[in-house]
Amino acid sequence: MLNKMTSFKQMVLVFMLIELYTSYGALALSMDYYRMSCPFAEMIVRMTVNQALRRDQTLAGPLLRLHFHDCFVQGCDASVLIDSTEGNIAEKDSPANIILRGYEVIDQAKQIIENRCPGVVSCADIVAISARDAVVWAGGPFYPVLQGRRDGSRSKIEDTINLPPPNFNSTALISMFGRHGFTIQDLVALSGGHTIGVARCASFKDRLSNSDSTMNTNLVRMASMQCNAGDDNTTMNLDMTSTSFDNSYFRALQRGYGLLTSDETLFMDDQTRGFVDIYAMNQARWFYDFQSAMLKMGSIDVKEGDDGNVRLNCHRLNY
Ligand code: HEM
Ligand SMILES: *[C@@H]1O[C@H](CO)[C@@H](O)[C@H](O)[C@H]1NC(C)=O
Ligand SMILES: *[C@@H]1O[C@H](CO)[C@@H](O)[C@H](O)[C@H]1NC(C)=O
Secondary structure, three states, X not given: XXXXXXXXXXXXXXXXXXXXXXXXXXXXXXXXXXXXXXXXXXXXXXXXXXXXXXXXXXXXXXXXXXXXXXXHOOOOOOHHHOXXXXXXXXXXXXXXXXXXXOHXXXXXXXXXXXXXXXXXXXXXXXXHHHHHHHHHHOOOOOOOOOEOOOEOOOOOXXXXXXXXOOOOOHHHHHHHHHHOOOOHHXXXXXXXXXXXXXXXXXXXXXXXXXXXXXXXXXXXXXXXXXXXXXXXXXXXEOOOOOOOOXXXXXXXXXXXXXXXXXXXXXXXXXXXXXXXXXXXXOHHHHHHHHHHHHHHHOOOOOOXXXXXXXXXXXXXXXX
């Protein structure tokens, strides 16, 4: 009962946030963008994502990360889905996107939606909705996804310089996220996305050989074993409970169990530690801050009208 009340209160707060957002008039996005043109779009995405996750629960992380990597590069415009062509190396072939997966889930949802309402629903919206549904499936909070994004036509490997590398310290993270309009609180709340999924040894092995003093010695030992036995593509869970969307990620940071420099730095720096401590103690508070930060993320540089279009095949431009 108490739980029900808390989540109801949370929902009301989130809807108030949306009111605020949309009343700025700055956003072309809305809650009911496809109500007339494709009323089942959101439901089709949910069913497709749930079906994919029932087969392979490790796809939740990649689906969430797809949306993040889409929005930080050229805005949320599905630029991350474009395939390289002769003469153009696309974002997805950047080292930062090597282990991105889940493209086939987006394709499947897109195909079912195209059959029902051709040329109406953007790939960028499908990516945004899939990320939310993956979070929910893994046990995280539901948040409404505003819709009406248009797909972009530029996807270049060099643009992925806008993605944060794993060795960034909190100062560098704060400034990169700040450029996209995020507060320090948003940065810490969003980093909690690492409560699900994996990282390759390539992303943290420098911490092992330098015996980074902020890394718990137990974790150093486990990670060294794992990475010595494999290669740069060998993966480790970012969080012990890497299939469930919970705040154990933040409790792990308090004990030196953050796998990436960019994770542990959040606990080492005074500017960010306070939020780590709050979220470690209070999962509901983290969920709420995560929801509002995801709303922000989903609205980064959204394209309107003729600035974009609706791609028929998410992998390539229409013409
Ligand atoms: C704060 C700055 C961030 C940095 C430096 C960072 C960096 C990374 C790196 C290096 C990996 C592993 C990739 C590889 O080894 O190839 C990763 C995985 C992941 N990241 Fe982040 N990330 C950040 C923020 C975020 C945010 C904001 C989200 C989403 C809200 C997110 C979601 C994920 C997920 C879910 C995975 C696991 C993917 C999988 O299982 O395949 N990350 N991140
Ligand atoms: C964070 O990284 C930047 C850039 O690499 C560096 O100049 C700065 O000294 C670092 N700050 C801290 C507190 O380590
Ligand atoms: C890691 O995977 C990528 C992409 O599949 C591949 O290009 C690269 O050669 C692999 N690296 C190693 C060390 O196996």
